[in-house]
Amino acid sequence: MNIPIEALAQLVGDSPQFMLQLTDDQQKKLRRFIHKRVLNPEDADDILQLTYLEAWRNRERFSGQATLSTWMCGIAQNLVRNHFRRLYAKPVHCEFDESLWHGQEENKNLDWEFEVNRRLEKTLNAIDHLPAEMRKTLYASLETDGSYQDTADVLDIPIGTVRSRLSRAREHLKRVTHTPQHP
Structure with missing residues (x-):
């Protein structure tokens, strides 16, 4: 085509x-x-x-x-x-072979999986609460494989603005996701 x-x-x-x-x-x-x-x-x-x-x-x-x-x-x-x-x-179709599951240590990785899920949830929540322009720049950067120039071209903004916004977004996400969560 x-x-x-x-x-x-x-x-x-x-x-x-x-x-x-x-x-x-x-x-x-x-x-x-x-x-x-x-x-x-x-x-x-x-x-x-x-x-x-x-x-x-x-x-x-x-x-x-x-x-x-x-x-x-x-x-x-x-x-x-x-x-x-x-x-x-589209849902991915996969078959579950129960014979492989039986005999596995079920609780061995549950703590690790819980921690990964908790961090992922915190990160996604933090991204949702970024200022709109910073969030837009972050998404554009992800879609352009992290290329500052491609991100600047897509958003039609200077490359320095892209670097600044991404730096501030990274710092904010580090600060929010690495602080202990209190229930």
């Missing part, structure tokens, strides 16, 4: 001229952006085409405040996120 922009414009009608502004380098950057996040090439190509379609559908919302490639990377990021949400929303 590798359709060039010109062919896509003919398919959907009303030529999206603003999309033709994307240079070959910008198109390659968008393709790499998606393929870096979605390892299945077919899914990545589908998301790339959906990105072009969403950009065309929402062309009137493109204000020009960000570059066209940054705007389209934002669209792609949302589509990648939705792709994984749908993927992980």
Whole structure:
């Protein structure tokens, strides 16, 4: 499903001229952006085409405040996120072999599992209570594999702002998750 922009414009009608502004380098950057996040090439190509379609559908919302490639990377990021949400929303079917369970020491790892679950719950709760901009930057960083530059590009903010927000978020999360919890 590798359709060039010109062919896509003919398919959907009303030529999206603003999309033709994307240079070959910008198109390659968008393709790499998606393929870096979605390892299945077919899914990545589908998301790339959906990105072009969403950009065309929402062309009137493109204000020009960000570059066209940054705007389209934002669209792609949302589509990648939705792709994984749908993927992980499907229940995983696995069979449980009871013969492997019998004879195992049941309580051996319960304390450890409880502690891991408690810390995870504290961390997720702390993330939910971060200031909105800091939380948005943290999520964008996670989705861009921790790349400061990619995060800055997606959010259309300076790289120094990304570093500052992530540093403050890390410090806050360390402080909140490493303090003892009193019932």
